[in-house]
Amino acid sequence: MAHAHTDTEETTRRDFLYIATGAVAAVGAGATLWPFIDQMNPDASVQALASIEVDISSIEVGQSLTVMWRGKPVFIRHRTEEEIKEADAVDISDLPDPLARNANLPANDEATDGNRAHGAESSRPEWLLMVGVCTHLGCVPLGEQGEYDGWFCPCHGSHYDTAGRIRKGPAPRNLDVPVYNFVSDTLVRVG
């Protein structure tokens, strides 16, 4: 067994060396760990984001189209005047979730109908685009159903209105509005 020196300074120096070595080794181990964790994060090809372009010319007033985007359904609805008026008339303070949840707008914008049907560069209020994933536990809500004339999620009974805002039921947030932009009159790019 190695003999410990009784000299305090010697002990301190020796301990410092051991501590320094251990600390440097630990830092190295931690730094080495990161790539193994990060490799499970979405890779560059996934992050490249298929951004999709959708031809909306054939969607009549009062009709919806569902497209797949980043593995999830996106509802594209050509709303009627009535649906827009109905959504406009709602008082924000009556909403369980007062925020717009629109990726094209700042995070704390209010959930006015204008802010819900708002694209990256312009808005056309008759077009409502939303990620069709219920904000409760992820089921796909059914269109033109429910007590608020919007969408109804059959899994646990969440009701969304004509602007896709949660009105009744366990869902905590309004349906998300993805990044989108009208490339032309008939073409919208999502993502």
Add this chain to the structure above:
Amino acid sequence: MRQSKNNIMNLSRLAAAAIAGAALTGAIAASPVLAAGEQHALKDVAFSFEGPFGTFDRGQLQRGYKVYVEVCAGCHSLDLLAFRNLSQEGGPDFTPAQVRVLAEEFPREVLDGPDAFGDMFERPGKASDHFPPPFANEAAARASNNGAYPPDFSVLAKARHGGADYIYSLLTGYDEAPAHVEMREGMAYNPYFPGGQIAMAQPLSDEVVEYTDGSPMTVEQYSKDIAAFMMWAAEPKLEERKRIGFQVMVFLVVLAGLLYFTKQKLWRDVDH
């Protein structure tokens, strides 16, 4: 003192063994296997990306891309790269806006579909698309090239001995066939190609591609630029790899030093 001398000796024996081991494996692995027509010694270009601190020259990669699009892409695919790679770190460094334009203006459109009628259709490229190939498949490629298959460029710089130097030598190596060589029909003489006869005619000539940055518009410059571009295409992470490598080496040297002194201290009072 005695102990540390022995330790240094033992450590250096270990290091010598490891070096010898690595050198031998290197010698064995790198001994060039001579093909049935001896390969000409390659020309050596001092590329900017060579060496432990090498990096790509952005301008060179952009010029190389231009050469690819205007000269090579007609026959050679770049299947494994996407337009978006052109704007990623460590590459030609085009901006995302430029990449969108490059994708749309690429000489070929991208195959997409099926549409609502079940048909495939073509559309201009987007950043997320991979480079569309010049031929639908290998058979079509061969049919258009006298039976020869123009190889894909994605990893070609790593798939040939000599890498970028080989590509440069090949492109600048076309020459008149010497008297004793009987050329097969449709082949061109190039001493750098294994066997000396290559199905691809010299693809480059002076001023075939316009450079707007003042670089000479010569076969030699084009060859350097396309070779560098192909090396980037094969190893887009080269700069990141060398950068992280430096940090790792420094760290390991520091840790080795600390461990060495720790070991010395620990063993000082043990006869060994």
Add this chain to the structure above:
Amino acid sequence: MSGHSTIHFKNPVVRWIDTRLPVISAMKVNALDFPTPKNLNYFWTFGGILTLFLGIQIVTGIVLAMHYTANVGLAFNSVEHIMRDVNYGWLLRYMHANGASFFFIAVYIHIFRGLYYGSYKAPRELLWMIGVVILLIMMATAFMGYVLPWGQMSFWGATVITNLFSAIPLVGTPIVEWLWGGFAVGNPTLNRFYSLHYLLPFVLAAVVFLHIWALHVPGNNNPSGVEVKSDKDTVPFHPYYTVKDSLAIVVFLLFYAAFVFYMPNYLGHTDNYIPANPLVTPAHIVPEWYFLPFYAILRAIPDKLGGVIAMFAAIGVLFILPWLDTSRVKSAAFRPLYRQFFWILVLVCIGLGYLGAKPAEGGYVIASRILTAYYFLHFLVILPLLGIFEKTRPLPASISESVLSKGSGGGAAAAAGAASAPENRG
């Protein structure tokens, strides 16, 4: 190993666990307190290096498997997807590919250490044989792993080596078709190689456990070859050898990092960056460098079956080594004649490796045959005879005595190395 431990722990949680499953006391006895000869040189650090590299290969392999696709139409591109798109994928791939090479560098040094110091002799014969099993499993794992990127060398190397089994009389062809899952190397082959490549490293880990257990029964050999006689000959494994092994590991990692970050493709073949093409055979099919000596032996024998037998016999001869070497003296430090033959063997193995990369023509074939013959001569003739006729040097009475008389200027018997002078006694 079974039964209750007698160690008393102060920590109540540790005590609770250990009385129900004595893993912690097992760790303490086998990894911390284990009495280890105090004269071990750096050639004894390769066991620790190997354990680390098994861990590196398993961890990098598992994360690569999250992104790799084993299908002939997708495999090559999935590897490039890893290199280009997966976060740090390039690093994981290069670590795994170079990790295999460095695993073999370490294992060859580890084996030659065993050959030099007689670590295979009684009572460590089974330890040695388990080690040969480890080598075989490593070779199978590496062979199958190299097929997975589905490059030209992957495909054609697999074709050449699996075709060898058709040399077996009567059942050869059915066996090969069974291995392939078809009439040539193809998708079924790729998939089963992937499955087994994932499996074998865990089998290897279990065999390594047995290897260490077998080692801990007699304890480590040491450079003098004289067994431990008392406490004075040993030090506890921790902290002396945990720290020394860590130093050796970091130095080894420095060489590893140099390859991973600066020469990641140097030990490989450019042809493997060409997607596999069953219609085009590369000009020269060569295995990875660590298989080259065996490849040279295989090709040295003109007969196909003979070549296969010779190649396997080259490893088989290692299995029976404890009984071929008749000398009672373990360490080459005290066997002046054996020491010279040892270094000749090293050169012969390196020579065989060099020849394995050359085309099987002319002078290379003749040289391969000479070196192959010498390889077997060494094990089957020279070693048995040496044990009988060699005049060995007098052994030190104990390890502690051998290190006490170490003079200044180094070179004492306790150190490794070819040129160690005989130690002064008395």
